[in-house]
Amino acid sequence: MKKMKSNYTQILAVIIALGMVFFTGCDSTDSTPEMGTLEVRLFDAPADYDEVNIFVERVEVNNTEGDEGWEVISEPMQSYNLLELTNGVFEVIADAELEAGLYPQIRLVLSRDENSVVIDGESHGLFVPSGTETGVKLNVDAEIEADMTYTLLVDFDALRSVVKTGQAPTPGYILKPVIRTANLVETGNIGGVVEPFDARAVVYAIAGDDTLSTTFADTDTGEFLLVGLEGGLYDVSVEAREEGYLPAELSDVEVVTGETNDVGTIVLDTEE
DSSP states (O other), X not given: OHHHHHHHHHHHHHHHHHHHHXXXXXXXXXXXXXXXXXXXXXXXXXXXXXXXXXXXXXXXXXXXXXXOOEEEEEOOOEEEEGGGSOTTOOEEEEEEEEESEEEEEEEEEEOXXXXXXEETTEEEEEEOTTTTTTOEEEEEEEEEOTTOEEEEEEEEEHHHHEEEOSOTTSOXXXXXXXXXXXXXXXXXXXXXXXXXXXXXXXXXXXXXXXXXXXXXXXXXXXXXXXXXXXXXXXXXXXXXXXXXXXXXXXXXXEEOTTOEEEEEEEEOOBOO
C-alpha cells in the first residue's frame, strides 16, 4: 500500500512539473512586445518670405524596406508656419509608442490645398506633387529601443523647398520639400549673438562645401542657434541681409554631441 502511494506521489510530481513547463512556454509566447517611443520635432531653415505654411495631415512610419508596413503614428491635421520654427523653436508633430525595432522610413502626408507662401503680404497656394498620395518620404533608419525615446529632428528648408513656377503678374509656386533629418542624441548646437541687431544677419554652419544648418539672428536680441549638427568642426559664416555690412566667419567651431557651443558675440563691421 505504501508502495502504491509512493508511485502516485511521483506521478503527480511529474504532471505538475510538465504543467509548469507548458505554462512557462505559453507565457513566453504570449508576452507583451517591448515598446519604445518615437518623437518627431519639426523645425526650419528660414527664408525671406512673410510666411511658409504647411498643413500636416498624417505622420507615418515604416518597419520594412519596401512600400508595405506603413503605420500612422500621428494625425495633427494642423498648419505650421515654418518661419516661426527657428533658433531652437520647434513643433512636436508626432509622439507615439512603437514596438522596439528598426524603422527605415518616415513620411509626412501633407494637404493638397491648404499649404501657402505669403510674399509681400500676398498669399499664394503651394501645390505639393504627390503630397497627398505617397507623402514626403524620408530615410531615417530610426532604431527604437525598449523604454527609450528616440527624438527625430526634421529640418524643413523653406528657402529651397518653395519653387516659383510662373511669371509676374501671376506667379505660381510649388512645394518640393528639401528636408534634413537627424537623431537628437547624435547632435549638438552652435549658439551666439550677432551685432548690430539691425543688420538682420543670416548665420550658416558649413562643413567642407556643404551648408548643413542655417538660421536668422533674432532682430531684437541678435541671438542665434544652429541646431541638429553632428559632432565635428564647422565654419560659421555670417552675412547681413541689410546693405552696408561686411561678412564675418569663424573657423573650426567644434560641435560636441549633446552640447551647445556658445561662440559669444560676432560683430559685423560696416563697409567704408
